[in-house]
Amino acid sequence: MQLIFTRRDWMLAAACWAEALRAQTTAKFAWFDPATAAEIKAIAAQIIPDDDTPGADRAGVIWFIDGALAGYDRDKREIYTRGLAEAQAKRTQLFPGSMSIAGLSGAQQIQLLKAIEQTEFFQEVRRHTILGFFGHPKYGGNRDQAGWKLIGVQYSARYEPPFGYYDAEANGRNSK
């Protein structure tokens, strides 16, 4: 593949760098209070867990969600506020004596989320988590292109054929 470093690539690199810098400093949330952020972060971390590759937590998805709720998706705040309160009620019911979602064990968190997975709240957190993890790194939630790396996308502003195995094969270009 021909490697051409375009202005667009520079912009992407600059955005990633700026985000990395932001994460290092003690950045403040634009909309979340720290307690709410910790709860949403715990939920996002079960939706896309950190395992042998980065998940929502290491990729910084909470920053994407915060930015969304502070900006374009401000009309979704009500879903978060009401939905989180309902999730906490469910938590107390399932795990009496527990203090927070973040404080539950992983298995307990999964049990709780399965109990609420059909709710508008969970679906919205799932949507935001996925948009953050797989969206443009400039929003802060796809740090180091973690989402794109997971799915095997090597981001470039341009590509040359062959694109995949089968078109290469059809053109006699796969070495076997």
Add this chain to the structure above:
Amino acid sequence: MSDAKYRPNEAVDFIVVGAGAAGGVVAKELSAAGFSVVVLEQGPWHQTKDFMHDEVAVMYRSAFTNDFKKQPNTFRKTAAEPAKIQPAVEYGRMVGGGSVHYTSNYWRFHPEDFRERSAFGAVPGADLRDWPITYDDLEPYYTKAEWDLGISGLGGSNPFDGPRSKPYPLPPMPVKSSGVLFERAAKKLGLHPFPAPMAVISQPYRGRAACSHCGFCEAFGCEMNAKSSTLAALVPLAVKTGRCEIRPNSYVRKIEVGKNGRVQGAIYFDGQGREIFQRAKAVVVSANGAETPRLLLMSKSKQFPHGLANSNGNVGKYLMFDNGAMAMGYFEHPLNEYKSIVVTRVLHDYYRSDPKRGFYGGGGLDARFDYYPAGFALAGMPADMPQWGGEWKRAVGQYYTHVGGVLAHASSLSVERNNISLDDTVKDAWGLPAMRVTFKNHPDDLKAVDFLIEKQKEILETAGAKKVWVDLSTTGDVTYSRHLMGTCRMGDDPRTSVVDQWNRAHDVRNLFLVDGSSLVTCARQQPTATIQALAYRAADYIGQAARRGEI
């Protein structure tokens, strides 16, 4: 941006409302023919640098489309149920309109599409009609569109196409893995796959650079100007005439009519929210199949109490939507469908209606995978697999590069109760009545999709897919569409149609409706080539009629 040329109270020859797939053609043709033209476009005028690779902004924040937060529409399946706010109509909202962000499939309608009523007969519960024109009437304009815009394809490779007077100006785009698998399987099944005709240039053309296969094609704007939108191919030519002024961020709320019943101009809000009345000798409305009827219905006057050009009550009726379904397959080796354009192979073997099937309709199939990363993770995985958590994460990681699909583009029947009207209570951000969409598929539309899904699965299985599934969000009643067609139908009879065969309103001699609204049938979707061919034909007529003093 073009400099201001015309003052509002100076009557220009033509106002064109909407600078999209059709309006861009009309503006360029009429200005090149020597007329003064003001184009009023509600969206912005983007430069190529604005066409970023940002899925969140483009797919989830309406960067290039109508923003439902500012322009809500209401939706109901039938008039018996209350309409609620629910996005139902999406269109390109910018100079270039839908031609900027579309997938770029550029199919001509087949000759029999213009004569389906005669060939197939009446369909109960629908109002299937023949067109007042034939394929032969339109053929020279299909050719003109293909050469003016720059279409890549292989003429004669689709055995079901009508005759062509000229080949495509550019060779087909390089085949992708989805196209290779589709073609192999289709040939094994005795079908006739062919290279997709696409409005993307495979080689440099008329000063524009060839496609760089960046992969951000469907729903995105092209930063290379390789997608043959009216923004890339025609708007610069219109501006260059020195007679065409394009006014972006200009949202028309009413077309004014004089005491003589003739159109006198258009009232619009500019970018600062100021109301301006631009005078014109004639008006061409190319606002799309949903916004054109809405504007006419908002343009009530003493002469036209039920809306402009609506003396027979047909404006807004017979709305046709995009219909079809997506089947997907997981393959052993990577396809890397995220690269390059969306579609490289098509087949039309199931296109024609066959009375033996017991229903009207059919469809064209294309090989594609049109999911961006977040969209795939949100909704692209098989429904019988987990949708979040560790197992899901691993599966998404494995699937994204290994999935290819087949999309069916199916018939949508013209039904009177499906329509665009004005909502009684909901308003947009400018205080104008919101669009109310009433739509429920004719049963035959759904039967056609069920029939096609089996064919799609057969192709994917024959191609060797390890797992085949149907994207369930694409099946059942259609409640959302980017193809907006049929709301101001073309016809010879002023009692049953809104415009004549030249796109002139039956009711008003100096008003023309040139866009998807005039389509009598929607064939098998992919209407842009036909909308643009009609626009070239209408512009040709309008120019000649104006010169003869007949407008």
